[in-house]
Amino acid sequence: TSSTRPQRLLRAVQRKATKGDPQSVISAIDYFCRNSEWAMNVGDEKGPILDSVVCEVSPATALELGTYCGYSSVRIARLLPVGTKLITLEFHPDYACIARQVIQHAGLEDKIFLVEGASGDLIPKMADMFGISTFDFVFLDHWKDRYLPDLKLLEECQLLRKGSVLLADNVICPGTPDYLEYVRNSPRYESRYFQSHLEYTKVEDGLEKSVFLG
Numbered sequence: 001t002s003s004t005r006p007q008r009l010l011r012a013v014q015r016k017a018t019k020g021d022p023q024s025v026i027s028a029i030d031y032f033c034r035n036s037e038w039a040m041n042v043g044d045e046k047g048p049i050l051d052s053v054v055c056e057v058s059p060a061t062a063l064e065l066g067t068y069c070g071y072s073s074v075r076i077a078r079l080l081p082v083g084t085k086l087i088t089l090e091f092h093p094d095y096a097c098i099a100r101q102v103i104q105h106a107g108l109e110d111k112i113f114l115v116e117g118a119s120g121d122l123i124p125k126m127a128d129m130f131g132i133s134t135f136d137f138v139f140l141d142h143w144k145d146r147y148l149p150d151l152k153l154l155e156e157c158q159l160l161r162k163g164s165v166l167l168a169d170n171v172i173c174p175g176t177p178d179y180l181e182y183v184r185n186s187p188r189y190e191s192r193y194f195q196s197h198l199e200y201t202k203v204e205d206g207l208e209k210s211v212f213l214g
């Protein structure tokens with residue numbers, strides 16, 4: 001029976017990466033995507049930009065919308081100090097199943113909490129589920145037409161504080177025009193674009209970093 005691309009990506013990690021070594025998991029996925037099959041991970045060009053923002057924020061609580069195979073979950077969690085946690089939400093059960101195994105191979109299962117479900121349903125439950133009040137950092141990488149409604153939901157649920165940092169993938173390709181217009185024109189955000197390329201390609205894409213001003 002035929003396998004799926006996420007299953008083939010996981011197999012590449014299990015064969016090539018060292019258990020407990022997050023960097024080797026990241027490198028194995030990037031190698032697979034460059035040499036075997038393209039996959040929608042933030043990748044090895046936008047990834048270092050993500051890393052630099054995570055290091056700058058050094059979040060105590062981080063949220064990721066859109067886990068896919070867990071590549072960016074591993075990128076983020078490998079940089080988090082002991083005692084901090086990354087909550088990552090994934091709608092697609094098949095993606096979540098693969099991501100759990102990728103995260104386990106990286107040895108980061110104690111820092112990453114993967115929750116399956118629709119972001120719109122789960123965001124209002126975050127405070128109760130995890131005993132947190134606000135997120136210091138949010139990485140948006142899920143359905144592009146959910147970025148803006150979920151940002152507004154984070155605001156309504158008071159899950160952002162003065163200084164919370166949002167980093168959004170794919171603001172050019174596939175594109176999130178309504179989200180970009182909102183964060184760039186709202187007086188409640190200080191927004192900046194990091195130009196880059198769509199993962200593993202020469203197509204333009206980039207990350208938008210937006211600081212909530214309260």
Ligand SMILES: O=C(NCCNC(=O)c1cc(-c2ccc(F)cc2)cc(O)c1O)c1cc(O)ncn1
Binds near residue numbers: 040042092198
């Ligand atoms: O597909 C679900 N999520 C992935 C979101 N991510 C993307 O769609 C995404 C797409 C691309 C991309 C870019 C160019 C291209 F030609 C094709 C795809 C790149 C990226 O970096 C992404 O992040 C999904 C399914 C579902 O049933 N429910 C909830 N979510």
Ligand SMILES: [Mg+2]
Binds near residue numbers: 041042141169170
């Ligand atoms: Mg993406």
